[in-house]
Amino acid sequence: MTSDRIQKYMIRFYIGMFFLYLFGPLILMGITAFNTPKFPTAIPIEELTLEWFSVLANDKEMIAGIQNSLLIGVGVIFLAVPIGLAAALLMSQVHKKVQPIYYTIVVSPLLTPGVILGISTLVFWDRLGVWMEADYDTIFYSGIFLTIVGQSTFISAYCMLIFLSRLQRFDRTQEEAALDLGATNVQVFWKILIPFLRPAIGSAAVLAFLTSFENYNTTLFTIQAESTLTTVLAGKVRLGTNPSLSALAVVIVCVTLLGAILHEVYRRKEMRKEKIAAEAAKRAADKADNAMAPV
Structure with missing residues (x-):
């Protein structure tokens, strides 16, 4: 056996082990979702059943957490994407000497631990509510609102990076030509820039939703009396689980x-x-x- 053949087999073995490492847990979890033995038994398969999907559908706490996560995810899209777009456009307009400083400030939330973001968001809006003498049923103390704001502080930075990568390929002569032909800045924005940024807007929206949906550190401090999917899952894992979680994963x-x-x-x-x-x-x-x- 030649060294080239050995190298080829080793590469295939490594790739196989890599994909097994990635998808092995998902495969086992998928099996437990359709098996009758108690969690986390995957083998032997005694009988195929959809019982755990029914248990999941009847879990009111889990359903409420999913609904809140979806609501928060949509709210983050409507807040983080416009902020990220505005930050990217401003980045392309400021002087080159100021860009490194501006970039560092805008990206800094990505380097801040989620626990710090969650606590600071909670403290800031609580102090603001006290200063404005707001009641406890206002948005200043709403877990959904605080979570949307807290998550958007760093998710908007991800959106900005997506828009910046797209703007690097934008031909500024299109804007100049439109302005020379009598178009206003608003018309240039809606007729030229937005159509060009449409793929980036879609990508930023999907990234914002998925990042919000799986966030835990920031959400843990801002959600307060409410719950999201991640907080419900964390509580269930601490107290003991059943295959309905596998059904959710499927x-x-x-x-x-x-x-x-x-x-x-x-x-x-x-x-x-x-x-x-x-x-x-x-x-x-x-x-x-x-x-x-x-x-």
Whole structure:
């Protein structure tokens, strides 16, 4: 056996072990979701059952946590994405000597522990509520509102990085041409910049939602009397679990795969449209060149 063949086998072995390390726990958890033995037994499979999905659907605490997580995720999208977009646009407008300082300030929440962000958010809005003599049923003491604000402090920085990477490929001459032709700054923003940033806006929204959905450190301090999926799961793990958590994992994996498939279908559809448009433009250009060519 040659050294090249040994190297090839070792590479395949390493890749196989790597994917087993990544997907092994998910596979075992998926098996327990359909098996009758007590958690976490995956083998032997005594009988296939959907009992644990029914247990999950009837778990009011878990359902309430999922609903709050979805609500918070949507709220974070509407707050973090515009803030990230504004920060990215300002980054592209400030002087080059100021950009490193500005970048460090805006990205600093990513380097701050989530515990600090959660505590500081809670203390700040509590002091603000006391100063304004607000009642305890106002937004100053709402766990959902505080969680949205607390998570957005660092998720908006992720969104800004996505927008910055997209803006690096933006041709500023389009803005200058539109302004020279009489367009206002608002029209340039909505007619030229936003269509160009549409893929980045979608990516930032998905990233913001997923980051919010799985966040725990910041949420633990800001959610107060409410609960999210992560806080409910943490409590159940401490007190003991059952295969309904495996059923939840299967549902999340299936939803994620479905989203990835739909995104890939949409991406390929857009690529086909762009290809058709490019071919049509090329044919039109060739036709114009042929028409202008001397006989």
